[in-house]
Amino acid sequence: MPYAPAVRPALLAIALMGLAGCGAPVPSIDYEILGTFPHDPAAYTQGLLFHDGHLLESTGRYGESSVRRVDVPTGEVQARVAVDSALFGEGLARVGSELIQLTWKSGRAFVYDLETFEVVREHVYDGEGWGLCYDGESLWMSDGSSTLERRNPQTFAVVATMEVTAGGAPQRRLNELECVGDWIYANVYQTDRIVRIDKRNGEVLGEMDLSGAPLSARRPGDIEAVLNGIAYVPETGVFLVTGKLWPKLLALRLDG
Structure with a gap:
């Protein structure tokens, strides 16, 4: 039965509204998996970075949060400091x-000596803390929304x-961050996506789909074991990525 003429304009309007809400698709970023390394399957990874041949990692969960230095080839935790059990470690x-470590809902950021992991001072902030990265000039911070805050690295203002x-x-749902040149790479929480953000205007100009990552690198059957953790190795241009409670760390080279 054909649609009545009076109904057609309404249907057309709905269709046009739907099209108006759809922007241009974000280009995919191709990558090659170069290999995998062991990763502590008990680490609820919240923040990840590479420095001086080692991974520096922040882990979360109440009673389990920490900051640690990790040997990449073996996954061995070479140094570790626990966070107060009442706090939930983040970026x-x-x-x-x-090192600066965020906490989730406590509004406290701890500043550690890089070598000793001793807390040397503390900052306070409003709202939630999720991801954090430093571009050599400013700190960039996420809170799980679509907004990033640029902060003074000394005062945290x-x-x-x-x-x-x-x-x-x-x-939305921007989580762990990694600053690389003109870009900020961000995990999109509870997805297999990493987006590349132009830090000049906030536009996502590319994304990686990690849904094809080997099952052996993941922790199947655990809804909390999501992709989270991006570290860039400037000497080689390689990205090291992992997830919360993942037993492996992936080494990736981007094609674009």
């Missing part, structure tokens, strides 16, 4: 000879905020 960034968009729509 991690290195600023010179210090907010300098500016930036809305992140993908195809014209807000890109």
Whole structure:
């Protein structure tokens, strides 16, 4: 039975509204998996970075949060400091000879000596802490929304905020961050996506789909064991990525 003429304009309007809400698709970033390394399957990875031949990692969960130095080839934890059991560790960034670790809902950021892991001071902030990275000038911080905050690395004061968009729509659930040149790479929480953000305007200009990562690298059957953790090795241009509770660390080379 054909649609009545009076119904057609309404259907057309709905269709056009749907099209108007869809931006241009975000280009895919191809990558090659170069290999895997062991990763502590009990580490609830929240922040990850590479420095001086080692991984520096922040782990979360109440009563299990820590900051650690990890040997990449073996996955051995070479140094570790526990976070107060009442706090939930989050993102991690290195600023010179210090590390800064966020906490989830406590509004406290701890500054550690890079070598000793001794807490040397503390910052306070409003809202939730998720991901953190340092671009050599500013700290960038996520809170699970589509907004990134740019912060002063010495005072931790907010300098500016930036809305992140993908195809014209807000890109929400930004989590762990890695600053690389003009880009910020971000895990999208509870997905297998890593997005590449232009830090000049917040536009997502590419994304990696890690759904094809080997099952042996994951922890199947655990809904909390999601992709989270991006570290860049500037000497080789390789990315090291993992997930919460994953038994492997993946080494990736991007094609574009």
